[in-house]
Amino acid sequence: MTEETTNQYNAMDDDEFRAMVHTFYVENYPQELRFSPHRMHWDEIGDWYLTLSKQGWLTPAWPAEYGGMGLDANKLLIFMDVGESYGVGRTPDMGITMVGPLLIQHGSQQQKDHYLPKILAGEYIWCQGYSEPGAGSDLASLQTSAVRDGDHYVVNGHKTWTTLAMDANMIFMLVRTNKEGKKQEGITFLLVPLDTPGITVRPIINLGMHDEFAEVFFDDVKVPVANVVGGENKGWTIAKALLGHERIFIGSPKFAILAMSRLKSMAKSVGLFDDPIFVERYTRLQLDIEDLFATYKRFVEVLKRGGNIGPEVSMLKIWNTETQQRVTELMMEAASEHGGIQGGIETEEGLVRAAGEFIGSRPSTIYGGSNEVQRNILAKAVLRLPG
């Protein structure tokens, strides 16, 4: 995307921009993939990734100089909102939302030149290797090791909860390069091609009966030293910066908006808006989302001003994920017996699977740092309560 196109988008009238994005979705997004109840695999949604890539709309938040749309906070929210309202599914987007922004900030020029175009072209699809069986909330205790051997590291260990690992051809991961001293200071950030010999991916079936995440095993895997981002033993700082990106992403209202639009479809079809008790509960949630929106905009403005967001971003993650869960809880309850079936309720906007939505919203308060950990962070780093 050129600077000129970016300026043109940002200068557009809001309604005009909204209409343009909506029209594109209507004309290009596959009807049968709207409001997918599960996180789609590459064989389902890969074509859409490539369509967005061709249109130049894959990376709305990246700056134009790196091939992004460079949207301002307001346009970014509209872009997201239109997509959610239309039920556009999430692509395997780790490269777009995490690796790209990270490399733009911390990567070497060579790394930027190599990886960013391949993310934009859909050649590199990424997954995240952070958690391990023994390192969840206490991520810094991770044990997967990388031992230096000339120009290479030899990686051994076991990552888990790796979302869409079976669709990815690249993994960005945290490895231990030093077992002495403070555990945070012996961690390195590594980019690894998944077709490297010695890597095994084993899918895990989640509560939604879907193979959305996986375990990844590393057995004497050779990785070039050039694949380190930010320097040996400097990975924790980078990982924290990336968690910041992840939290602002998880804190974006899109998942809650999506759940709310499903609830609305169901409520219309079942006639729930005639029930004043339902309307009060619905409105309460609608306002939780609107108010989250206002808060999200406030945070995004900081980024747009070129400022940094600190540990306070945790509040977005907490509010968004818990709001999303409250929405799916009301959905399940209001669906009565349909709240206990695998299928769903037929509505004008397609099938609403109340039980599936309820199940699907459960992990959001666990991943990306559990909400309990987020509260610990806020208590110590923002409220400065004693340890």
Place this chain on the structure above:
Amino acid sequence: MEDISLQSRIDVLTEQQVLIQDSAVAFIAQDEELKKTRESRFVQPGYDQQTWQEMAELGWLGFLIPEQYGGIGLGFDDLHPVLIQLGKGLLPAPFVATAVVAASVLVNCDNEAIKKDRLPALVSGAWKPALAWQETQGQMSVEAEQLRIVDGKLSGKKAFVPDAGGADDFIVSAGGDKGTELYLVNKGATGLTIDYEQRIDGGFYARLSFDQVDVGELLAGTDRAEQVLESALDEGRVAASVELLGVMTRSLEITVDYLNQRVQFDKPIGSFQAIQHKTVDLFILSEISRSVVLQTIALLDGDASAHDRAVGASQVKARCGDAALQITKSAIQLHGGIGYTDEANIGLYLKKAMYLASWLGNATAHRARYAELTL
């Protein structure tokens, strides 16, 4: 006391806002112990006239009044630092009722002679109007039903008029044959009786009974009265929400301070995770409230339609009303026994929240209004 809000971390104030904030902080610091607040509790008129005069001298009473009527003609973006501090300092003064709500009715009314005569007096602190629009509890419609105009005389009742004791005149909505009109009625008018009720925060609500009272000066006829009222009340709802933001922010600061001081089991109680997580949830509520406040004042200062202003006012009042109550009542819990004493200041914050959250429509009423306007 440490500022734990995100304002200093992530928001940007203009130079002018910083100046206004500094002067408001200094003003409130004069009564940090809340002695004046306590002295004026349950004593008519419920606030200190000298404090009101000082606020006039700072120019605050004329913030929203155009220059042609003796005011400064600024917007809510510049007023909001003052409102936050009034909330933080629990200032017992009818600022929102007078300098926001009543002022708005007067500025937008059609009686040019009254505007030229009275608005400069409001700005200087010499004259205070009080708006009497409400008739029943929980009322959200601005249509006047009980107070009727018959042959140029007013008869009927008004209720929940805040801080009427110090007012000179009443702005009154009344129903005639063709709908609601607005009049300016002298407080001493023949046939007007005032009863006072103590509010939980130590101020007073008044009930006005009209028996064949002369209508006084017409401010707005049936063509505009309801629109002028609705707009003034929505501005009042937003302003009260900003004041509530100050109330919740300060009570959270006091509480965090206490959690650092209070030692049990040989540790400050703020080190316990159960306490930390509860406090974090209160902090989140206060910042969500701040986000909505900032969004809504921008809406009021912009050129939004009356409908959008109403939606925004209900959104912010619903959030701030609920959040302030949640935060102040939890603050009592986190203080333990001392929190339940009148001696500790934290209880004064709960009581202020109880008044402001319920005035001009509580959270439930505003959610219902929001649903009506948006569904």
